Amino acid sequence: GAGVSQTPSNKVTEKGKYVELRCDPISGHTALYWYRQSLGQGPEFLIYFQGTGAADDSGLPNDRFFAVRPEGSVSTLKIQRTERGDSAVYLCASSRSGNDEQFFGPGTRLTVL
Amino acid sequence: DAKTTQPPSMDCAEGRAANLPCNHSTISGNEYVYWYRQIHSQGPQYIIHGLKNNETNEMASLIITEDRKSSTLILPHATLRDTAVYYCIVLFGYGNKLVFGAGTILRVKS
Numbered sequence: 483g484a485g486v487s488q489t490p491s492n493k494v495t496e497k498g499k500y501v502e503l504r505c506d507p508i509s510g511h512t513a514l515y516w517y518r519q520s521l522g523q524g525p526e527f528l529i530y531f532q533g534t535g536a537a538d539d540s541g542l543p544n545d546r547f548f549a550v551r552p553e554g555s556v557s558t559l560k561i562q563r564t565e566r567g568d569s570a571v572y573l574c575a576s577s578r579s580g581n582d583e584q585f586f587g588p589g590t591r592l593t594v595l
Numbered sequence: 596d597a598k599t600t601q602p603p604s605m606d607c608a609e610g611r612a613a614n615l616p617c618n619h620s621t622i623s624g625n626e627y628v629y630w631y632r633q634i635h636s637q638g639p640q641y642i643i644h645g646l647k648n649n650e651t652n653e654m655a656s657l658i659i660t661e662d663r664k665s666s667t668l669i670l671p672h673a674t675l676r677d678t679a680v681y682y683c684i685v686l687f688g689y690g691n692k693l694v695f696g697a698g699t700i701l702r703v704k705s
Contacts, residue, residue: 524682573639
């Protein structure tokens with residue numbers, strides 16, 4: 483079956499611009515996670531959704547970052563006023579519930595010039 | 596969640612067993628040991644997890660010491676495609692957020 487998909491695969495933007503990153507989880511998975519990974523480091527947790535609600539957003543670095551999952555399926559990570567330090571690979575994962583293994587997508591590589 | 600310590604890198608000959616150690620001396624009784632790996636330019640992939648008993652699946656075996664302060668992931672017959680960063684993660688419950696450390700870079704060589 484289809485895995486987790488993320489679009490776009492690559493995004494180049496300029497400092498100060500707004501970007502949206504999309505995640506399509508595995509069908510039927512109620513839990514969805516966003517992580518980001520800087521070069522040479524392990525992924526870093528950002529936010530966790532159970533259904534439509536954000537169950538844990540403790541990893542969002544500041545109020546420029548926001549994520550939604552309005553229908554409990556697709557999620558969008560939104561970054562306002564991008565900074566060069568936001569450059570990273572943004573990973574999305576889903577699981578059947580909050581108590582199962584997480585399946586990761588291939589990530590979106592964001593580059594802020 | 597308890598912290599983990601892993602060697603930064605390891606080499607393994609193709610066809611041989613790869614044994615990846617992980618120390619988690621502060622693990623508490625209700626925390627699980629999870630292993631994920633990340634092949635270059637891909638998202639992490641779940642391998643296996645366990646609480647206190649040894650576990651085996653089609654990918655690997657997980658050996659947890661009796662005091663649960665350390666564990667070893669075993670890939671019984673490593674192939675070149677097993678070259679990846681391997682992450683040992685300890686967390687409460689089954690799921691929720693994963694806290695990744697630096698992991699171990701495993702290089703399988705022919």
